[in-house]
Amino acid sequence: MIYQLVQQLVNQVLAAQLIEREDEIYVRNQVLSLLHLVDFKDMEVSEESEIPDLLDQIVEYACEHGIIENIFDAKEIFSSKIMNCFIARPSNVNQLFYEKYQQNPKVATEYFYQLSKNSNYIQMKRIRNNIEYKAATQFGEIDITINLSRPEKDPRSIARERAAEKTNYPNCLLCVENEGYAGRIDHPARSNHRMIRLNLVEEAWYLQFSPYVYYNEHCIVLSEKHTDMKISPTTFSRLLAFVEQFPHYFLGSNADIPIVGGSILSHEHYQGGNYEFAMAKADSDWTFVMGNFSHVECSIVKWPMSVIRLRSKQKGELVEAGAHILTKWKNYSDKAVGIIAWTDGIPHNTITPIARKNGDLFELDLVLRNNRTSEEHPLGIFHPHADVHHIKKENIGLIEVMGLAVLPARLKEELEDVEKYILGKTADVANYHLSWAEELKAHYHSVADESNVESLVREEVGKKFLKALEDAGVFKRDEAGTAGFQRFIQSL
Secondary structure, X not given: OHHHHHHHHHHHHHHXXXXXXXXXXXXXXXXXXXXXXXXXXXXXXOOXXXXXXXXXXXXXXXXXXXXXXXXXXXXXXXXXXXXXOOOOOHHHHHHHHHHHHHHOHHHHHHHHHHXXXXXXXXXXXXXXXXXXXXXXXXXXXXXXXXXOOOOOOOHHHHHHHHHOOOOOOXXXXXXXXXXXXXXXXXXXXOOOOOOEEEEEOOEEEEEEEOOOOOOOOOEEEXXXXXXXXXXXXXXXXXXXXXXHHOOOOEEEOOEOOOOOEXXXXXXXXXXXXXXXXXXXXXXXXXXXXXXXXXXXXXXXXXXXXXXXXXEEOOHHHHHHHXXXXXXXXXXXXXXXXXEOOEEOOEEOEEEEEEEEEEOOEEEEEEEEEEOOOOOOOOOOOOOOOHHHOOOOOOOOOHHHHHOEEEEOOOHHHHHHHHHHHHOOOOOOOOHHHHHHHHHHHHHHOXXXXXXXXXXXXXXHHHHHXXXXXHHHOOOOOOHHHHHHHXXXXXXX
């Protein structure tokens, strides 16, 4: 049976063009070695399963025969090592990438994306478990994802992770040293991980895909150096240089301070991809002119958060205009709308920037952020407020800013209980959902049935996420907020 599984896996990677036919015996022997097999019995293969399914079966064989321990991390490491047998070294991957880039940048990224999926670095089998849908709003269709792709570790793995000897290699999950790293109990397996070398404003950067993609070709662009996140004019230059090289991609950065920043602030990195979010499609609320930048088109985006959009044919003009806005914003206070730039020497204002190419124009969206807290809002004044925490409590980072909610796995079952409650069935509704469930039941009791209750609840989840974005907006979309936004624009 194991010989059949190995040959099926080899056949599938051949079909996926991860290897050439002349590599077949070599790579098969590499896999046999990992399985402690010293011979191979050529057996007829009756069916062809997908690569992830074959990996699962081979890993299970390894557990049953004592080759590895039957714990999550050990299985991940072993699976990654198997797939590494089939992937070219980074230098070869980069050479082929740039050969394809000469044809077309899109051809190059499609090749690398397919490689990352076929190698099981991007684990599509798990990602397909995610619940994904769109919710209509007055700002366009926003994306909702309930993240079910990250499997939970078993208690033995968690216990071993706590007891494991700590090491600073690699420094973090984004460091370049992750490429080809086997992994360990407290660090994910990366044997099958590859990166593309980039030059952004004469600096060494790397392109990889997120192993848990949330949208098409969800990529990460990371610095060769392990340095803290920092939003600066150089940030704008890098983002625009990237979209010039890859005009079918957008690229943006999480903000560089806690609460409004991303989950990893210790390593400079950006996120992008081949996807158009609702924010990118949004129209302008109103336009304005900055006196020193008359060749830059400036507008306020019709969006629940506070977004300035700059457009120009020249990257340099956008960088200068963006730098001017950033400098002004970092020191801008307006107590009438709750914006205070500094408290006891601690900065509160920063920007989430997103760059894209739109025809022959470069676009730079600058989302104004503030991370101040208060007694009423201890997690952040411009952060999802308590009334939406039962749906979305985590930071509003770059992906959420653009209109994609990444929601916790717990919601899958919890929302099913809310649906039952609306229909009057016995349901174990979580306490933090109960008042919301009662509101929905009162509102939908006459129209909800088995055929539509799921869509009704999904629509209401979309409203909650929209409210979370509105909470994160520094200038609210009301009379006071609009006047405040206009005062800031006038200060420019």
